Amino acid sequence: MHTPLCRHATGEPTELAAQAVRIGLAEIGFSEHGPMPRDDWDDWRLLETELDTYVEKVHQARRDHPQLTIKLALEVDFIPGLEGWIRELAGRHLWDYLIGAVHYVSDSWALDNPNDLSGWKNSTAFEVWTAYFDRLTLAAESGLFQTIAHPDLCKKFCFYPEEDCTPLFARFLNAVQKHGVAMEINTAGLRKDCREIYPGRQMVQMAWEAGVPITFGSDAHAPGEVGMNFVEAIALARSVGYTHWCRFTQRRREMVKF
Numbered sequence: 001m002h003t004p005l006c007r008h009a010t011g012e013p014t015e016l017a018a019q020a021v022r023i024g025l026a027e028i029g030f031s032e033h034g035p036m037p038r039d040d041w042d043d044w045r046l047l048e049t050e051l052d053t054y055v056e057k058v059h060q061a062r063r064d065h066p067q068l069t070i071k072l073a074l075e076v077d078f079i080p081g082l083e084g085w086i087r088e089l090a091g092r093h094l095w096d097y098l099i100g101a102v103h104y105v106s107d108s109w110a111l112d113n114p115n116d117l118s119g120w121k122n123s124t125a126f127e128v129w130t131a132y133f134d135r136l137t138l139a140a141e142s143g144l145f146q147t148i149a150h151p152d153l154c155k156k157f158c159f160y161p162e163e164d165c166t167p168l169f170a171r172f173l174n175a176v177q178k179h180g181v182a183m184e185i186n187t188a189g190l191r192k193d194c195r196e197i198y199p200g201r202q203m204v205q206m207a208w209e210a211g212v213p214i215t216f217g218s219d220a221h222a223p224g225e226v227g228m229n230f231v232e233a234i235a236l237a238r239s240v241g242y243t244h245w246c247r248f249t250q251r252r253r254e255m256v257k258f
């Protein structure tokens, strides 16, 4: 879940926590878009100078809601070459988990940015999807992350390739399994043009067959989105065979039955 510090979300951590208590969740996690090596990289993330403020706000939410387990995390943009920076970020606080995310398929273009669809116009959908899954696979192999965010984010605006993407999914999922990483079932896709959970049923099915553990995320950017569509997410996971999800505490994984 996100906070106003990324400049495109509303609701302080303590307000999102209050909503979680209201709807009966036992555990939540904050994973703000983590800082980049330069604060002028883009305008939709935590600034490095605000990292401690973010952590303090999560601590405040914990103090306000002692009955709720609140995890401290970051959603970190994976870009090849930034591994050293990510490792440094990882050491700054006692993160419960780091979510590896690919938004940038080149150093300057984020494929999910509604204000910049240039990359979709300059390449075929298959080229973008291939570049996306190449980076996502590298993120899984990097050893930097406990789980991988919204695994088929590239479908957000419905630019679907005509080519078969099964090999891209398979390569990514095998890397996830082999490197002891998990994958997120993220309900935010239901709120986008694609109107589908990230990832779609085919990938969830393939993930189960590959032995990939899952986490559940609402990717809430507002209090009303906390735990949104979890009923559908759980039903999707169950329908392909999942019986457990995983949680992380100071980056150690634990399987939980559902």
Ligand SMILES: [Zn+2]
Pocket: 002, 006, 008, 033, 221
């Ligand atoms: Zn966001």
Ligand SMILES: [Zn+2]
Pocket: 075, 101, 103, 149, 150
């Ligand atoms: Zn994201």
